[in-house]
Amino acid sequence: MNRWNVVLAGGVGSRFWPLSTPERPKQLLPLISEVPMLRDTLDRMRPLAPLSQTLVLTNASLRDAVLALEPDLPPENVIAEPRPAGTCAALAWAAQVIAQRAGGDAVMICVHADWAIGDVDAYRETLAEAARVAFEERALVTVGIVPSRPDPGFGYIQPGAPVRTGVQRVARFVEKPDRERAAQMVAEGYLWNSGIFAWCVGDLLDEIRDHTPEVQPALSAAGDDLAAFFAQVKSVAIDVGVLERSARVLVLPGQFGWDDVGTWAALHRVRTRDAQDNAMLGPTFALQATGNVVHADGTQVVLYGVDDLVVVAREGLVMITTREKAADLKTLLDALPPEVRGS
Structure with missing residues (x-):
């Protein structure tokens, strides 16, 4: 074969x-x-x-x-x-x-x-x-x-x-x-x-x-x-x-x-999670924070006392939503001004 x-x-x-x-x-x-x-x-x-x-x-x-x-x-x-x-x-x-x-x-x-x-x-x-x-x-x-x-x-x-x-x-x-x-x-x-x-x-x-x-x-x-x-x-x-x-x-x-990793929230299922159930990649510190997804691309992210968020930081832009809302980013993108949304 x-x-x-x-x-x-x-x-x-x-x-x-x-x-x-x-x-x-x-x-x-x-x-x-x-x-x-x-x-x-x-x-x-x-x-x-x-x-x-x-x-x-x-x-x-x-x-x-x-x-x-x-x-x-x-x-x-x-x-x-x-x-x-x-x-x-x-x-x-x-x-x-x-x-x-x-x-x-x-x-x-x-x-x-x-x-x-x-x-x-x-x-x-x-x-x-x-x-x-x-x-x-x-x-x-x-x-x-x-x-x-x-x-x-x-x-x-x-x-x-x-x-x-x-x-x-x-x-x-x-x-x-x-x-x-x-x-x-x-x-x-x-x-x-x-x-x-x-x-x-x-x-x-x-x-x-x-x-x-x-x-x-x-x-x-x-x-x-x-x-x-x-x-x-x-x-x-x-x-x-x-x-x-x-x-x-x-x-x-x-x-x-x-x-199939269809949304930011899906990363909570597939990434390694810490003792507080956070799935984080990049320079991140979390205290009294659970169930969050963080992707820090060269930018330090600090979480304190928040749960079930998605935080994405890169090149001077930070997007914060909930894991539930992460499946509906199209609504956000349609509402953003072009200079924020980018290409």
């Missing part, structure tokens, strides 16, 4: 303002550890496939930054999307590139660059198993995370009929539910929709041909011309454009401390 890694590293991560910017988005920031999240992702994935068989899908404006972050990554392996067009377009193009280089039986393992992973060994073992199942069953395989809580911020997968030990067909995908429905689904054995996929590239391209009119005409017409493809393709997520329409989708459960 010829394995390839595909890392989705686009997006601007506006929910991590003021640290994230279009030029330095979430995946290029050291949010969980002292190194950028994309760096962590590439290091985690390297035992599954070498950098010569790793593609990074990113915005055209970030191509140079990605190559600077990982100089050993071949430049032709950074696919620079001229415009955002959804995950289906990005993964379809990656599958075509791999098929041209390695044939349709090559297996691509797809992950995102902005996740936190608690148990790296279990993560790699699960992804390797997903690749093996995809190759042997000629199926589109997704890894569903065993939920640790009923979270309305995630999509869910309902497992269906068993196919082999630990592997089931996908009965259906469910968009983000309300909290009550999320609790019910967790009790019924639903899994979080992680966005981890594995498939033979030829199988994905076949399913796109049969089920995805938003992408297939542009893929056929563009040939090897990336710009032409992205000029024509219609935006659609891989879940909607392929997985919800295909009868070849399987799921296997994953338990390795996965978190």
Whole structure:
């Protein structure tokens, strides 16, 4: 089995303002550890496939930054999307590139660059198993995370009929539910929709041909011309454009401390916390303060007698909110004057 890694590293991560910017988005920031999240992702994935068989899908404006972050990554392996067009377009193009280089039986393992992973060994073992199942069953395989809580911020997968030990067909995908429905689904054995996929590239391209009119005409017409493809393709997520329409989708459960780190508040779950339950990075001092998230980028932060705050300090700007409100930074950004908001 010829394995390839595909890392989705686009997006601007506006929910991590003021640290994230279009030029330095979430995946290029050291949010969980002292190194950028994309760096962590590439290091985690390297035992599954070498950098010569790793593609990074990113915005055209970030191509140079990605190559600077990982100089050993071949430049032709950074696919620079001229415009955002959804995950289906990005993964379809990656599958075509791999098929041209390695044939349709090559297996691509797809992950995102902005996740936190608690148990790296279990993560790699699960992804390797997903690749093996995809190759042997000629199926589109997704890894569903065993939920640790009923979270309305995630999509869910309902497992269906068993196919082999630990592997089931996908009965259906469910968009983000309300909290009550999320609790019910967790009790019924639903899994979080992680966005981890594995498939033979030829199988994905076949399913796109049969089920995805938003992408297939542009893929056929563009040939090897990336710009032409992205000029024509219609935006659609891989879940909607392929997985919800295909009868070849399987799921296997994953338990390795996965978190998609969608907001500042999520860092409270994935960062190391002190004895007062604070998750802090950078020069920070806290007294009689609990449950806070602090990111101090070169600026000393002192907390006294406050709880459950998010404090982000960088380059003369300090943003303070609550962990609850951190999920809704768009409201704040829309209200800020341009000179404060920045680019």
